[in-house]
Amino acid sequence: MPHRSNLSLESPLLWRKRVPPAALAGLAQLLALLVCGFLLWLPLQWGMRLNLAQALILESLCAVAISYSLRLPGWWLAIQALFVPALYGMWLLALAPAWYLAGFVLLASVYWSTYATQVPLYLSRRRVWQRVLEQLPTQPGLRFADLGSGVGGLVHYLARRRRDSCFSGIEAAPLPYWIGKLRALRQSNALLQWGNFWRTDLGNYDVVFAYLSPVPMPALWEKIRREMRPGTLFISYRFAVPGVVPHAVIEMRDLGRTQLYLWRV
Numbered sequence: 303m304p305h306r307s308n309l310s311l312e313s314p315l316l317w318r319k320r321v322p323p324a325a326l327a328g329l330a331q332l333l334a335l336l337v338c339g340f341l342l343w344l345p346l347q348w349g350m351r352l353n354l355a356q357a358l359i360l361e362s363l364c365a366v367a368i369s370y371s372l373r374l375p376g377w378w379l380a381i382q383a384l385f386v387p388a389l390y391g392m393w394l395l396a397l398a399p400a401w402y403l404a405g406f407v408l409l410a411s412v413y414w415s416t417y418a419t420q421v422p423l424y425l426s427r428r429r430v431w432q433r434v435l436e437q438l439p440t441q442p443g444l445r446f447a448d449l450g451s452g453v454g455g456l457v458h459y460l461a462r463r464r465r466d467s468c469f470s471g472i473e474a475a476p477l478p479y480w481i482g483k484l485r486a487l488r489q490s491n492a493l494l495q496w497g498n499f500w501r502t503d504l505g506n507y508d509v510v511f512a513y514l515s516p517v518p519m520p521a522l523w524e525k526i527r528r529e530m531r532p533g534t535l536f537i538s539y540r541f542a543v544p545g546v547v548p549h550a551v552i553e554m555r556d557l558g559r560t561q562l563y564l565w566r567v
């Protein structure tokens with residue numbers, strides 16, 4: 303039965319895709335500690351003991367091997383190799399626990415749900431904002447949304463140049479949201495909202511912009527097709543929608559050879 307054989311082929315990959323890489327990395331470290339503990343215990347039976355440096359190297363190797371078998375991307379392998387040695391190094395520094403708490407709160411307020419969304423904060427530049435401004439329809443009363451607006455740079459820039467229109471940014475992470483909100487205080491046509499853009503109705507906008515990552519693009523395209531009105535515009539910086547040809551591509555002519563993709567819905 304072809305249906306059953308498809309399932310058995312796909313299911314291991316499916317669960318792997320559903321679990322965020324950060325959770326897989328944590329699982330790999332736990333397994334590595336267990337395996338490493340066993341491998342350290344084994345030679346003790348014959349009176350041999352590994353020193354600390356050897357134990358750290360062994361743990362790193364276990365973590366990398368397990369992460370590799372879980373198909374974590376290459377840059378995760380480097381993180382996994384350094385994780386426990388770095389923990390040990392931090393322990394040697396003997397910092398007060400409050401520093402760890404402060405570091406955690408700061409990182410959490412910037413990266414918030416990145417472990418799940420796989421969309422970290424990195425900011426687009428003025429050159430991108432200029433190209434986006436050039437693409438906006440000229441009619442007044444335009445409604446624009448930046449999905450994941452970061453510190454609100456694009457929203458602020460556009461709102462100052464198109465006072466006839468309304469520019470919204472939706473951002474999930476608290477610290478970037480507050481920075482954007484404060485920047486837009488004196489800009490009545492800029493609206494920064496703290497929230498999850500997956501819960502925002504895109505039918506309210508004439509132009510939607512996103513600078514996210516490859517991960518959400520297929521689902522975002524489905525949402526756009528469901529909610530945006532015919533004739534409206536979707537612009538994505540850097541990340542294309544797999545298998546959907548844009549109606550225009552603008553080369554940014556920068557070092558990274560990045561592109562702006564435009565789709566007329």
Ligand SMILES: C[S@@+](CC[C@H](N)C(=O)[O-])C[C@H]1O[C@@H](n2cnc3c(N)ncnc32)[C@H](O)[C@@H]1O
Nearest residue numbers: 421423424425426450451452473474498499513
């Ligand atoms: C690559 S940054 C882009 C920032 C900004 N648009 C720019 O061009 O400078 C992506 C932002 O999207 C935010 N983000 C990711 N998923 C989100 C979601 N579901 N709802 C709201 N914001 C989200 C992240 O917190 C991050 O700040």
